[in-house]
Amino acid sequence: MNKRQLKKSLNKKKMVNVALASTDKKNEAKTAVKVETKVTKKETCNIKAITKKQVGEFITTKEEVVPSGSELLNAGAYALNGEVVFFANVNTNKENAVVASKEYDTIVYFTEEVNGWVSKNAEKTYTKKDLVDVIYTAVNTMIEEYNVQ
Known part of the structure; x- marks a missing residue:
């Protein structure tokens, strides 16, 4: 069965027009073309909730979060493309690029809480479990809040 016979049989059975993609010069006008659409609104995706285990992986030890001799500038978590990323910016390292350029979808800071865990001079101190x-x-x-929007 060739393309012409296939098209006729499909049209008879389903009563729909069928366009077959082809490199045939005769059928060039009938080739399928995908139309591209421009997205004007920023596409959002739902973010999955995190677990306490994932938080525990971020705050493994005080030295890893805030190395000795460093000062905590800010700490938090942001969501970007459906993924949650934890960060801790200290004065001895370059600031997180996504946070600095504000390219995240949503963000939350918990600088005071992390500082209360790593520093003895903080107003309120936290244990690792509390943090x-x-x-x-x-x-x-x-x-x-982000998923509701």
Whole structure:
């Protein structure tokens, strides 16, 4: 069965017009063309909630979060393309590029809480367990608010 016979049989059975893609010069006018559309609104995707285990992976040790001799500038989590990323900017390292350029979809800061865990001079001190609970709640609240939009 050739293309012409296939087209006729499909048209009879389903009563629809069928265009077959072809490199045939005779059928060039009938080739399928995909229309491109421009997206004017920024596409958003739902962000999955995080677990306490993921928070625990971010705050493994005080030295890893804030190296000795460094000062914590800010700490938080941002969402970008459906993924949650934790960050801690200190004065001895270059600032997180996504945070500096504000290219994230949504962000939450918990600088004071992290500082309360790493520094003895903070107003309120946190244990690692307390810090995990605070960050877990803050990030999941951010995610819920973002997903509602």
